[in-house]
Amino acid sequence: MNSSTASDGDHGSREGVAKDLAPGCTSDDIEEGARYVATVNGVVEYGVFVDLSEVVSGLVHESKLDSTYEIGDEIVVELVEIRENGDLGFEEVATDPDRVNRADIAHGDSARIGSLGDRTGDAVYLEGDVVQIKQTAGPTVFSIRDGTGIVPCAAFEAAGVRAYPDIELDDTVRVSGTVEAHDDAPQLEVETVSILDGEERETVRARVDEAVEAAATPTDPEPLIEWPAFDALREDLAAVARRLRRAVLEGRPIRVRHHADGDGMCAALPVQLALENLISEVHADPDAPRHLFKRLPSKAPYYEMEDVTRDLNFALEDEVRHGQRLPLLFMVDNGSTEEDTPAYRALAQYDIPILAVDHHHPDPDAVGPLLEEHVNPYLHGEDYRITTGMMCVELARMIDPSITDDLEHVPAVAGLADRSKADAMERYLELAESAGYDESALNDIVEALDYAAHWLRYSSGPNLISDALDLDCDDPERHAELVDFLASRARRDVEDQLENAEGHVEHERLDNGAHLYRLDVENHARRFTYPAPGKTTGELHDRKVTETGDPVITIGYGPDFSVLRSDGVRLDIPNMVTELQAELDGAGVSGGGHLVVGSIKFVPGARERVLDALVDKMESAELDADLRSTLLRDDG
Template identity: 70%
Template sequence: MTTDDAGDSAGTTVYDLAPGCTIADVEEGNRYLATVNGVVDYGVFVDLSDHVSGLVHESNLSGTFAVGDELVVELEQVRENGDVAFDAVTLDEYEVESVDHEYDVADAGSLEERVGETVTLEGEVVQVKQTGGPTIFHVRDETGTVPCAAFEEAGVRAHPEIDVDDLVRVGGDVERREDAIQVEVDELDELDGDAAADVRDRLDAAMAERAEPHDVDPLVDWPAFEKLHPNLREVAQLLRETVLESRPIRVRHHADGDGMCASVPVQYALEQFIAETHEDPEAPRHLLKRLPSKAPFYEMEDATRDLNFALEDRARHGQKLPLLLMLDNGSTAEDVPAYENLAHYDIPIAVVDHHHPDPDAVEDLLDAHVNPYLHDEDYRITTGMMCVELARMIYPDIEDELNHVPAVAGLSDRSKADAMDDYLELAAEEGYDEDTLRDISEALDYEAHWLRYDDGRHLINDVLNVDCDDEDRHRELVDFLADRAREDVADQLDAAMSHVKHEELDNGAHLYRVDVENHAHRFTYPAPGKTTGEIHDRKVEETGDPVITIGYGPDFAVLRSDGVRLDIPTMVSELDEGIVGGGVSGGGHLVVGSIKFVQGRREEVLDSLVEKMAAADIDEELSSTLQRD
């Protein structure tokens, strides 16, 4: 029969359940607002919330009802099988009191221990990926990021109202799918108001704490290097923040020994941090890519390719646009057009480089910039040296695998830094003598040549012995590659040395020129830059005097100098201004670099270049060192 309390309804409380309320939020004997969701011969089914439903038997009803009608019910009984029975209640007056569900919010980082349980998560959607089956929402909270699978029907976008950057509450069962933790979504709601503000505050506070770089002492005591540590910490924090917000990272690096000594440790550190903070075991592969660059600057071709892939990944996989990390590259005016292209999409850019910078040109386009020249130091601090420290700030547990890398970087770039002896000693403590380190450097250079635009991830790691699981293979591989490199260099010099032309400049320096296009093997190792460097080293050793070497082709020249105070970036600017129609561009370090020009003006460019070299000052201190050596 119908319960009629019209006579004593004053002061009666009727509870209005929030959509997330469950059976735990109701009590027998209490009265609730309900909505009819079904009509049958024996009564009506009603909903109190998304999770509390039951039957009002026809014997307890008066009148007729349709789907969507509202009524007041009293909870009569929750049966042992979970069924819920209600009585209809007629009240003239009552007070409505809202009831919110008290959520026991779980931590995304602790779900490994809660497989098989039903949990509630609160966090930010950082990726939405549509598969052939469910829609995968990657949700980040203060402790990690977890994939949450919601199913509408095969290949159909579930919860289309939810997008990247939304703050949400997720309820569902924790399951293991192919060794990965995943939440099977029962409910997914966007948060707003105070609930959203509370979650945002928690996420921001956790981000600030978790993104803080590790405090690590430098591997060697080097006052010149200490100036760079605040900037490196800034980059480390930016990269850790990027990982925590599940933004992809694209690492672009110069495809030479120092570039790989810079990029491989950073890649390794970031992959470990991604794996630590993301439940998806594929996250390191999806969120990080290392891409070598042949040119000593960020070419528009590379930038366009990177941007196209990023936009496709956003469209196909719901990823955020990436952060670009430039290593051993990226500090010069030649990088500006590519950076400006990325700026249309607000892609953040960080640079760690030791080439002579043009801060006025690039600074406004960068989110972080580390370069020794910005602190009155120079290229002797190699990018590999800096990036080993950067990797340790990101993930210090890999330190023991990196102690030899700064020495390899220094030898690769012929660094004459005061700290080279300390780095060599540190490597020796790990079992690497100087000859072995030089072999590793040579092997890296050799493999980079043949890999061209491929990162050669596993091969390069084995050569450098970082994240390598076979020490014997590392040694055998290095021996083989270094021997092959030396043989190919010898063959190249046999062909080229007889064509090297010599003259003595007005300042007393020896100038050696060679046409590497016509008097050296093409499309093989070593390339023109390496060939020029090998000829240069041989002439420095032969003479013991200041030496400049130019290896040139139809529209390019590679420059090397020892004992002469050149400023190649300035010389390039002056040549571009002084030779109308020459199309001169390029740069690099002060005494090591390359230039390009219009083929028809080659002789004029080279002649003007030699005039400037002849007017350069001799570095007396370095000249004395060369003679002693």
């Protein structure tokens, strides 16, 4: 028997409480001596007949009435008798129905969302929070969470008409109905929905919050390799994992923005796999992973206004059209610099939390107040050699450790993509080899990812990138053939580009002994094709490092940009950008990146001033034979 009762209200003590049965309630939901709100459905000489629900009715004998009633009137009654034949006898309670404290009684058994898969056909009621309200051409679908899961509850009015218009996002409710199978997943066909308040609301909220807090706790798997430099980051990554798991449990959409390069993809895809698995586990709706998770590449290693404007527009449209919460934004392999702050400030006008995991040289004073969580090796005295892909593989395992076997090669791919010379690279390569990927195969994957990312541009290419990375790919032969095709074309196009550009490369020896190579990629490299300026500059740089064996700096420049690569020279490109901004009025200098790999933008008319100032700074930089560039194959 359902004996839910309301808390004391403004109109009296618990003696003034009357139960208000849901339409589907049966005789199993009532008890002698209890008070109910009833509706008069018939008037006869010997009394009135009343309905407590669609199926519970009885008589109030005229001797038990204090007033006269008409059909449709409300009356408060007490159940005084349940006869052997099932007939019910009531007496009037001298209480104004408009002044009574009503206790909404749902039909069926109390149930938790996590158990609905085995209860098809059962009448149940749920208590929890509304996390989405979607109006379809048919029913209004309320998504309810109770800490054990999230289930769609379909409430029917006239086609396309909003059911229960008083219910809003984040209300705590009691929903009763019948569990049905929809697309082989449970869905509640709604009978009634009532908003909880007072003590009932607080009790349900406390229960849900406790369950969510427990479920949001990340796992703590053993690291894939032993690496003391990485240990300081694990607590920060666990905080991000907790926040991401909580977002799933809250029904909040997640948008991942990642740098569109090898390391960025190696970082974002494991997190995507882990979160989509968790969303499928939490949500009864099989389409939830598709609706609640989006992976979005960014060409620049920071959050551009073009990207944030597009993201914000889509988020606001989804809020209106699909009744979703505004999303959580997760920045991956970007998001740590002052250049990100204008976009972050745009999001600050809305309820959009921002997390960042990155290994670019950060500006914590600028981004810190705008981020809920910020993970970066520089914040712990480490540097870019710990790539974002390495960090996010461990993050994904904290969210879903079951995917560990699928990820063992990914940190090595990330390290090779960003040319990490970290001490741990050897151990990551050994781990990948034990999983069936030798270094040659890993390098092919790097080239394939880079080539695919170039042509995908602003598309995430979910299936193509997953197949190339061999992550959640169900056909090993397809993976091998795809990687071979993409990697061979990438190497062919790079070779053609450098062959055409080689005769136009300018060389000089700087005062500090470093070689400086310069290439006008605007006029002496093919445009709008692969490789892009950043890739062209990086490949040229690698050749010159191999040829000379000496410290090398390479600049690839166009009318309003330059791409920088350095080996064996202690550059600090973010600091150089800051100095140029102060020194060159009207040059419009911006940019950054890592210490020895980066890009700089400027106004076309200031190109010569900017390049000359850059060379002056490079000549005064110290040489470091042990400093080897580890990084980015940026598209520039």
